[in-house]
Amino acid sequence: MRAVIVAEKxxxxxxxxxxxxxxxxxxxxxxxFGLLGPNGAGKTTCIRMIQCVSPVTxxxxxxxxMDVKKEQRRIKAVLxxxxxxxxxxxxxxxxxxxxxxxxxxxxxxxxxxKRADELLAFMSLTDKKDDQIDEISGGMKRRLVIARAxxxxxxxxxxxxxxxxxxxxxxxxxxxxxxxxxxxxxxxVITTHYMEEAxxxxxxxxxxxxxxxxxxxxxxxLIEGHVKKGVVQVLDPEPExxxxxxxxxxxxxxxxxxxxxxxxxxxxxxxxxxTRFPRANLLIRDATLEDVFLKLTGRGLxx
Amino acid sequence: MSVLGNISRxxxxxxxxxxxxxxxxxxxxxxxxxxxxxxxxxxxxxxFGTLVKLPAPYDHIDYAQFIAAGLVANSAMYGGFYxxxxxxxxxxxxxxxxxxxxxxPLNIEEVIAxxxxxxxxxxxxxxxxxxxxxxAFGLAFFPGLVLVPVVAFLAGxxxxxxxxxxxxxxxxxxxxxxxxxxxxxxxxxxxxxxxPINILPGxxxxxxxxxxxxxxxxxxxxxxxxxxxxxxxxxxxxxxILTLITFYIAIYLMRRRxxx
Numbered sequence: 321m322r323a324v325i326v327a328e329k330x331x332x333x334x335x336x337x338x339x340x341x342x343x344x345x346x347x348x349x350x351x352x353f354g355l356l357g358p359n360g361a362g363k364t365t366c367i368r369m370i371q372c373v374s375p376v377t378x379x380x381x382x383x384x385x386m387d388v389k390k391e392q393r394r395i396k397a398v399l400x401x402x403x404x405x406x407x408x409x410x411x412x413x414x415x416x417x418x419x420x421x422x423x424x425x426x427x428x429x430x431x432x433x434k435r436a437d438e439l440l441a442f443m444s445l446t447d448k449k450d451d452q453i454d455e456i457s458g459g460m461k462r463r464l465v466i467a468r469a470x471x472x473x474x475x476x477x478x479x480x481x482x483x484x485x486x487x488x489x490x491x492x493x494x495x496x497x498x499x500x501x502x503x504x505x506x507x508x509v510i511t512t513h514y515m516e517e518a519x520x521x522x523x524x525x526x527x528x529x530x531x532x533x534x535x536x537x538x539x540x541x542l543i544e545g546h547v548k549k550g551v552v553q554v555l556d557p558e559p560e561x562x563x564x565x566x567x568x569x570x571x572x573x574x575x576x577x578x579x580x581x582x583x584x585x586x587x588x589x590x591x592x593x594x595t596r597f598p599r600a601n602l603l604i605r606d607a608t609l610e611d612v613f614l615k616l617t618g619r620g621l622x623x
Numbered sequence: 624m625s626v627l628g629n630i631s632r633x634x635x636x637x638x639x640x641x642x643x644x645x646x647x648x649x650x651x652x653x654x655x656x657x658x659x660x661x662x663x664x665x666x667x668x669x670x671f672g673t674l675v676k677l678p679a680p681y682d683h684i685d686y687a688q689f690i691a692a693g694l695v696a697n698s699a700m701y702g703g704f705y706x707x708x709x710x711x712x713x714x715x716x717x718x719x720x721x722x723x724x725x726x727x728p729l730n731i732e733e734v735i736a737x738x739x740x741x742x743x744x745x746x747x748x749x750x751x752x753x754x755x756x757x758x759a760f761g762l763a764f765f766p767g768l769v770l771v772p773v774v775a776f777l778a779g780x781x782x783x784x785x786x787x788x789x790x791x792x793x794x795x796x797x798x799x800x801x802x803x804x805x806x807x808x809x810x811x812x813x814x815x816x817x818x819p820i821n822i823l824p825g826x827x828x829x830x831x832x833x834x835x836x837x838x839x840x841x842x843x844x845x846x847x848x849x850x851x852x853x854x855x856x857x858x859x860x861x862x863x864i865l866t867l868i869t870f871y872i873a874i875y876l877m878r879r880r881x882x883x
Binding site for chain 1: 633636639640643644647718719720722723724725726727728729730882883
């Protein structure tokens, strides 16, 4: 596997603030790589440097071996970008959005039309091809943004928060299409703060906070390495139960009205509590990437 | 900083985008530039004009002939200025069109250059429409009038560049009231469009001479009435230099606003 995007001590400063603070990572060809982190972690800034629209303050960043400081035009020609905010062109209808976008890549009209029809079919938007942009739903707009990102047959597809604000059907459809693109050999870079999305899609990921990378790895390895196998959530424990939990010295924490107990022995903890407090309100589940994320970035609000 | 060196022919893809939008909406865009000059010609030129005796060197032409070129010049100015203030700001700020385009091989310099050339195209279109109206009323003459659209385009490059400077600086759409009321409106009145500038007091005359519209109107008048003189070369040079400077500043300021 060769690395297609390589960052070395990559840094971006805005008015003295280090939005991205000396991070290094390598994204391999054909994988789905996730950039995770709370709002303000520096994910989108990273993406904007990769797509050559935000100049690098210091450090190195290459895309397919090309330096983002020197070969912007060639880099942008092989990238497909689906930005966080829909910036579809409201002056054109659905199909024409793809054709006009193709023009910016120098794709000729007949070829752009053919490509537009294929992509509309791929994203199940053929019925909507003559609609105005403000007539279609949020989920359709996201699909069209992704279709537009594919107009130039990119080697690398960058999806910034691809399913934020979408209903479950729309979200699952986008996940399915991303996996399909990956099977076709497209390298996918995704930013998200939905842990389920990252767990479903990413081969590897980094979790960022305040411009730095906290951890890097495969979702399963991160769960195994950073948290226990299971979680017992005790909802609104009475003072006696709270005292009992403290006494048992299980690892865990109290946040708001829930006490989280992190354990490899879900069932044992559950019966232990229920034998003494039969009316305790418990939720038993496997640990997820979200637990890793919250453990590393803290459960408090970020903004 | 290689502000101009980054601009390639692909800037024309931005021009094509705007042209495609125009071709869809041209019916609503077409009528106002036709109607307004007819109203002005009838009310100002033919009615009010019968009361007017122009001073030298215009004492041998009708007032309607005099303002005809002023109307063409004004419509060329408004065409480019309007497009690259309100039009460009909406595309930049509300529609995020620039952001979408710079994710493709085009860079921000090319986006702005394409927008300015499109603004100039609007000046060419609007100016030519008004020129045809004045021709129909017998107020513009061959062969000189064929050069008027060329001047309209050059004027458009200048006014679109100036407009883009404001677009790079304003915080919101309402702020365009300032350049429109404090810059464009006075310029449209005192640039030798409705009366010769030589009747103005000295300092105001000097101000009028600094306004690009003065040179556009005088070029257009000389051409459409076939009254050529050497001063026209100076006007042309002034417009060309002003255009180069404002074009450069517009791109520099836009880059400062948008590249972060």
